[in-house]
Amino acid sequence: MCHEIAHIEVRTPMDQILYEVTDGIAAITLNRPEAANAQTMALLDELDAAWTRAAEDDEVRVIVLRANGKHFSAGHDLKDRWPEPKDLTLEWINNTEARRYLGYSLRWRNVPKPSIAAVQGKCIAAGLMLCWPCDLIVAAENAEFSDPVVRMGIGGVEYHGHTWELGARKAKEILFTGRALTAGEAERVGMVNRVVPLGELDVAARELAERIARMPAFGLRQAKRAVNQTLDVQGFYSALQSAFDIHQTGHGNALSVDGYPVLTRLDEMKEHIKQA
Known part of the structure; x- marks a missing residue:
């Protein structure tokens, strides 16, 4: 069964995200190519707003997440401002990451429309938290996916989908x-x-x-819900929540040792990203 798709086009530049709809397909573009699309808090807020806009627009049938520049995303912007060390608490870290990191990624995963990530170049750490919530991933031949967060004394990024995406042994490797x-x-x-x-x-x-956009919208919604709920019944949602709590113990350890979790082995982490 095919449905005619109306043609509309909307271009809305924000500071760090571009948004465009053409023929029922919303293109959300990361637009910090000069910084390898490293994610600031502002970028994540704009990205969430774009996802919400696409989810609420009845003309949008499919969402494509892409990135300008050589690399999909170098992860979190390590220069983005956090509170001063004397003002930083584990409560602040937990609340911030529960909302903007794990929370946003889960929300994008559950948008009831098909989504596709188009990935080129490096996709490092938090970059995984942008593409993994998408239903499908198309990768360029030069794409590379990594999570070097263990270098910071933390067991992986906040949206800990590694085991589900890779299998247990490859995830550990x-x-x-x-x-x-x-x-x-x-x-x-x-x-x-x-x-x-x-x-x-x-x-x-x-x-x-x-x-995909030529398929019936309700059928697509039902198919996505069936697959996602199957994963949730198998433990996906509960596992991610548990892994997030484990992640917070890494921050707690860093606070007790260095007083500032972002600075834990930060030079080593920066060097890894530079080499990547």
């Missing part, structure tokens, strides 16, 4: 070593749906979105 997973490896373990040449990434993601 990536976390224990901090090495990047290639696009080909990611496709073989089922984390990525397809790998395409870099120059074809946007076209491939768009063509996939157009094919």
